[in-house]
Amino acid sequence: MTSLKERVEARLREDVCKACVFRTATGECSLEGVRDCPILTRVDTIIEIVRGIDSPDVAPYAQALREAVCANCEHQHPDGTCRLRDRLDCALDDYFTWIVNIVDEELAATE
Numbered sequence: 331m332t333s334l335k336e337r338v339e340a341r342l343r344e345d346v347c348k349a350c351v352f353r354t355a356t357g358e359c360s361l362e363g364v365r366d367c368p369i370l371t372r373v374d375t376i377i378e379i380v381r382g383i384d385s386p387d388v389a390p391y392a393q394a395l396r397e398a399v400c401a402n403c404e405h406q407h408p409d410g411t412c413r414l415r416d417r418l419d420c421a422l423d424d425y426f427t428w429i430v431n432i433v434d435e436e437l438a439a440t441e
């Protein structure tokens with residue numbers, strides 16, 4: 331039986347990667363060798379964020395993302411800004427609402 335993390339990761343690769351702006355025409359990730367994927371390197375933390383919140387509004391999830399991920403991310407400046415986020419160059423931020431929905435669905439399937 332596959333674990334929750336394995337199922338979430340498979341969905342992220344299947345759904346989000348396929349639509350991601352960093353995906354090349356030949357199906358590779360253009361970030362490879364440049365920087366880590368901000369989503370696939372943080373699956374555990376993303377699951378914990380979604381597990382800890384139950385809201386129809388994305389704002390509390392986004393707030394938790396800032397606190398649990400962005401605050402510890404090398405790309406965030408001390409003043410809380412992030413150039414990648416501002417340029418829509420962080421796939422985790424770009425697709426966050428979709429990612430929350432995927433994790434929510436997989437958590438519901440677990441219960």
Ligand code: SF4
Nearest residue numbers: 347350352353359367
């Ligand atoms: S940045 Fe992450 S989500 Fe986007 S294609 Fe690369 S591995 Fe997939």
Ligand code: SF4
Nearest residue numbers: 400403406412415420
């Ligand atoms: S939005 Fe910026 S600080 Fe937050 S995870 Fe993405 S790159 Fe890191």
